[in-house]
Amino acid sequence: MDNALPQAPANAPGNATDEAIDWLVLLRSGEATAAERSAFDDWLNLHPAHRLAWQRLAAPVDGAFAAARAFNQRAPGHADALAQALSSARSSALQRRRLLRGALAVGGVGTATALVAQRFTPLQDMLADLRTGTGERRSFELADGSQLLLNARSAVDLEYSAGSRSLRLRSGECIASVQPDALRPFSVHCRHGHVQVAAGTQGARLLLRQQDDRSLAVALQGQLVLVSVGGAQQPLDTGQAAWLSPAGITPAAADATAASWQQGRLVVNDRPLGEVVAALRPYRAGLLRISDEAARLRVHGIYPLDDSDRALAIIGDTLPVAVHVHSAGWLVRVERA
Numbered sequence: 001m002d003n004a005l006p007q008a009p010a011n012a013p014g015n016a017t018d019e020a021i022d023w024l025v026l027l028r029s030g031e032a033t034a035a036e037r038s039a040f041d042d043w044l045n046l047h048p049a050h051r052l053a054w055q056r057l058a059a060p061v062d063g064a065f066a067a068a069r070a071f072n073q074r075a076p077g078h079a080d081a082l083a084q085a086l087s088s089a090r091s092s093a094l095q096r097r098r099l100l101r102g103a104l105a106v107g108g109v110g111t112a113t114a115l116v117a118q119r120f121t122p123l124q125d126m127l128a129d130l131r132t133g134t135g136e137r138r139s140f141e142l143a144d145g146s147q148l149l150l151n152a153r154s155a156v157d158l159e160y161s162a163g164s165r166s167l168r169l170r171s172g173e174c175i176a177s178v179q180p181d182a183l184r185p186f187s188v189h190c191r192h193g194h195v196q197v198a199a200g201t202q203g204a205r206l207l208l209r210q211q212d213d214r215s216l217a218v219a220l221q222g223q224l225v226l227v228s229v230g231g232a233q234q235p236l237d238t239g240q241a242a243w244l245s246p247a248g249i250t251p252a253a254a255d256a257t258a259a260s261w262q263q264g265r266l267v268v269n270d271r272p273l274g275e276v277v278a279a280l281r282p283y284r285a286g287l288l289r290i291s292d293e294a295a296r297l298r299v300h301g302i303y304p305l306d307d308s309d310r311a312l313a314i315i316g317d318t319l320p321v322a323v324h325v326h327s328a329g330w331l332v333r334v335e336r337a
Contacts, residue, residue: 016047016049016050016052016053017053017056017057017127019043019050019053020050020053020054020056020057020058023040023043023054024054024057024058027040056127057127128155128156128157128170129156129157129158130148130150130155130156130157130158131150131154131155131156131170132150132151132152132153132154132155132172133152133153134152134153134282134283134284134285135152135282135283135284135285135306135308136152136153137149137150137151137152137261137262137264138150142158142160142165143158143160144160144165144179144181144184145179146165146176146177146178146179146186147176147177148167148174148175148176148177149174149175149176149177149262150172150173150174151172151173151174151209151261151282152172152282152283152305153171153172153281153282154169154170154171154172154173154174154282155169155170155171155172156168156169156170156174157170161184162184163183163184164184164185164187165181165184165185165186165187166186166187166188166189166194167187167188167189168188168189168190169188169189169190169208169210169215171210172209172210172282173207173208173209173210173261174188174207174208175205175206175207175220175259175262176188176204176205176206176208177203177204177205178197178203178204178205178206178222180201180202180203180204182199182200185197185199186204188206188208190208190210190215190244191210191215191229192210192214192215192228192229192244192245192246193215193226193227193228193229193244193249194226194227195208195217195224195225195226195227195236196224196225196226196227197222197223197224197225198222198223198224198225198235201222201223201224202222203221203222204219204221204222204223204224205219205220205221205222206218206219206220206222206224207220207258207259209258211278213245214243214244214245215243215244215245216241216242216243216244216252216258217236217241217242217243217244218236218240218241218252218255218258218259219236219237219238219239219240219241220238220259221238222238223235223236223237223238224236226242226244226249228244228245228248228249229244229246230246230248232248232249233249234249239254239256240254241253241254241255241258255269257269261279261305264304264305264306265302265303265304265305266279266280266302266303266304266305266311267301267302268299268300268301268302268303269300270298270299270300271298271299272295272296272297272298272299273290273294273295273296273297273298273299273315273319273321273334274290274294274295274296276299276301276303276311276315277290277295277334279303279305280303280305280308280311280312283305283306283308284308284332285330286329286330286331286332287330287331287332288332288334289331289332289333289334290333290334290335291333291334291335291336293335293336294321294334294335294336297319297320297321297336299315299319301314301318303315309329312325312332312334315334316334320336320337321334321335321336321337322334322335322336322337
């Protein structure tokens, strides 16, 4: 699916997003008066940036909570179990609590629904320029003609100017097919550094996958330059890969299958099972856990990303692990048999 991003006007008010959030909280609270609704209409029509900010915020928030409510209706009682599991998850617990305090105000819902909504559309990425939800891959054409493909549960901000073309990967994974522009270098940034297309490179394609502790960069075509947050630099030629981390830049095993997700499948050759499970998580709205012992198993195989139930069944049938399914599939544990 190709999507062109609407551009905010050059003179857009800088506080349009904050104002949109305030209006969303008020209008979804059920307490807005007729005068306040009329004032909202006036605000919406006052400047094109107001309508753009509203469109970017309201639909994703409402969609996430609608999906969560639908889940609660289909599987009554399971939302609380999922909420408890999500609340105890190790990663970003403090961040999750902060996000959900805001989500409760916006959604007017209970903790369980807010936590489930987080699994459909990551709340921290609601205001990203480009984003995907759970189980969704999307292709975007950028203003310069470059193509950007986002994996599931990924988000990117655009920072284009007269002198540069920069993308900031908030979360997840992307593949960029870059149009050459000698006057404006192209780079993709993540929390561990950035990847830049080398000067003079034609037809560059790059992959960047951001994880909690490090990020993987792969030169699918053309020459890249990696720059760590500490300032270390390293060239990367076609077919090469490297890890960016707080410690610097380290080589990664060249893997021609790193971009296999763009075809909706995960191809792995002698990789830890933990990596397979990590790749499946963005395709499941529930919680998917794996024990440390099971995560260390080395695996070979092809797993369908768009049918994660089948992928988990393949794992259970072909490896010495037990796949435990709870709460109508919303909580899955993979353990060494």
